[in-house]
Amino acid sequence: xxxxxxxxxxxxxxxxxxxxxxxxxxxxxxxxxxxxxxxxxxxxxxxxxxxxxxxxxxxxxxxxxxxxxxxxxxxxxxxxxxxxxxxxxxxxxxxxxxxxxxxxxxxxxxxxxxxxxxxxxxxxxxxxxxxxxxxxxxxxxxxxxxxxxxxxxxxxxxxxxxxxxxxxxxxxxxxxxxxxxxxxxxxxxxxxxxxxxxxxxxxxxxxxxxxxxxxxxxxxxxxxxxxxxxxxxxxxxxxxxxxxxxxxxxxxxxxxxxxxxxxxxxxxxxxxxxxxxxxxxxxx
Numbered sequence: 001x002x003x004x005x006x007x008x009x010x011x012x013x014x015x016x017x018x019x020x021x022x023x024x025x026x027x028x029x030x031x032x033x034x035x036x037x038x039x040x041x042x043x044x045x046x047x048x049x050x051x052x053x054x055x056x057x058x059x060x061x062x063x064x065x066x067x068x069x070x071x072x073x074x075x076x077x078x079x080x081x082x083x084x085x086x087x088x089x090x091x092x093x094x095x096x097x098x099x100x101x102x103x104x105x106x107x108x109x110x111x112x113x114x115x116x117x118x119x120x121x122x123x124x125x126x127x128x129x130x131x132x133x134x135x136x137x138x139x140x141x142x143x144x145x146x147x148x149x150x151x152x153x154x155x156x157x158x159x160x161x162x163x164x165x166x167x168x169x170x171x172x173x174x175x176x177x178x179x180x181x182x183x184x185x186x187x188x189x190x191x192x193x194x195x196x197x198x199x200x201x202x203x204x205x206x207x208x209x210x211x212x213x214x215x216x217x218x219x220x221x222x223x224x225x226x227x228x229x230x231x232x233x234x235x236x237x238x239x240x241x242x243x244x245x246x247x248x249x250x251x252x253x254x255x256x257x258x259x260x261x262x263x264x265x266x267x268x269x270x271x272x273x274x275x276x277x278x279x280x281x282x283x284x
Contacts, residue, residue: 004172004205005159007152011105012133019159021168022213045090047141050075059114060121060129061104068142069110070096083207083239084232085177092181094174095147098154105132107153109174111227112167120161127160128153144182151175169213170226176206211240215249231262238273247277 008017054069076089086093100107105128108116116124132153137146151171158168183199214225214237223230234253241250250273257270 004209005152005156007149008156010133011135011149011153012131013128013153013156015131016127016156016159019156021155021159021172021209022165022216045076047091050088050091051096051141056099056101056113058101058104058106059116060106060124061101063101063103065101065103067099068096081177081180083173083177083243084236085180092144092178092185094178094181095142095144097174098147098150100134100150100153102134104129105134105153107150107157109154109167109171112163116161123160123162124157128157144178144185147178148175148182151178164217164221165213166217166221166226169210169217172206172213173210176203176210179203179206207240207243211237211244214240231257231260231266235266235269238270242273242277247281250277 003018004021005017005019008014050071051068052071053066055064055066057064070088070091070093075091075093077086078089079087081087097110098107099110099113104125106124135146135149137143139146142150151174155168155171155175158171179199179202183196183203186199187196214233217225218233218237223233225233228236234256238250238253238257241247241253254270254274258267
């Protein structure tokens with residue numbers, strides 16, 4: 001399978017395509033989860049009404065640029081997937097969670113865009129800004145293809161600036177959610193099976209990297225990690241471990257949740273995973 005940063009060649013960053021995003025970590029192998037049946041939904045609002053243009057100043061090149069932001073106060077949250085992917089009515093929030101400076105090519109998740117050290121700026125300028133060739137878009141909303149490109153650049157920048165493992169893992173998780181959203185949209189319009197399978201393969205690849213990254217961050221970084229408290233992260237790890245059939249790991253994080261003074265809501269979600277594991281392990 002191609003590297004997780006495949007596609008950067010078209011952006012002038014071919015030298016980063018084979019980068020190991022968790023180079024400092026030992027590699028681990030996880031099993032491929034089974035294919036989940038996509039859920040269909042009907043949008044009742046227009047995406048363009050749920051976003052706005054915001055002017056920002058880039059911390060790398062010091063130039064001003066405009067990015068599109070989701071109107072969080074207007075977008076209606078209607079639920080979440082089991083791995084915490086939020087679902088809004090009429091919009092995929094993941095498409096708008098990467099900020100990209102179109103002047104120099106620096107990109108990051110919105111929450112960490114301005115959190116960058118001088119030494120990291122130097123690395124970004126030398127390894128990204130001096131080489132990147134950005135695709136020009138002029139659409140009123142971000143397409144999935146445009147959003148996927150922005151996430152690839154965010155991950156490339158995170159690798160170059162040696163961001164924390166949790167930051168890279170979060171980019172991978174949100175990238176997986178983005179590919180899932182793209183797949184579900186195309187499935188709703190009857191896209192061919194080959195393209196849907198390709199998107200699902202990318203989703204699984206990014207989920208695998210998110211899982212591996214968060215496992216490492218859980219051991220080495222203080223809480224909160226990537227904005228998640230311990231209970232939320234343990235639930236996410238339990239769910240991802242379950243998806244990749246690592247049931248012992250999943251049960252370990254479930255027990256962490258059940259033995260701590262956490263809310264009944266998160267405990268019930270953990271028990272739900274445990275029940276599925278028990279059913280799978282039941283002798284036939």
